[in-house]
Amino acid sequence: MNQQDIQNLRQDYQAASLLEKDTDNNPIKQFENWFTEALQAQIHEPNAMTLATATHDGRPSARILLLKGFDERGFIFYTNYLSRKGKEITKNPHAAMTFFWGPLERQIRIEGTLEKLSKEESEKYFHSRPKGSQIGALASPQSQEIADRSIVENKWKQLETEYTDKEIPKPSYWGGYILRPQLIEFWQGRSSRLHDRILYKKSDKSNWKKVRLAP
16 A cells, blocks of 8 residues: 555545534533444444553553443543553543544544542452453553563463462452543534534533534
8 A cells, every 4th residue: 555545545424413402411421322322333342442641741652441431420441550551640640532433433532630449449340350351460460571471371370270269359450540521522523524523621520611613
């Protein structure tokens, strides 16, 4: 593929529109509405999202994670606190999430600050996971350099034997974060790149201001 081939990759979005009157005044409820429609459309892993974090001096990094819950407080995911993202969050709690649902021609952008979930909430989720995933959290020193894959595979097998008939303890370095949103933008693709963009901005602890952005 040459540069011209890449430049010519484009799609004219015509699936739907997004008008202010059709959106909820609460962005969390609006997210729930769109997420439900993504589930109904049978989109592959609709909870997949890009999480962007940054170092204390603003150097960004991003990766795909899975959303594991949301409510009026914010948006929840789980990870290793000692991973690269975990270390960045410790020094700079500002972060952003992006969801993209291609078949629906929709995108949601969320910006806010991250906080750790309580130990109790993290424990509850940890023990709801498949046993293999629980063992994996203990076996992998996430984001650290290792000599080869056999190191984590052998550790996983060792732990599988050790905890055959025992409850697997949640590691102290593993748990949940919640992104408390300050901005939530809903993007609906439209023809000729005249996309619909509805932005919710937090005006105080419980109220949101809804505005339209130019595409």
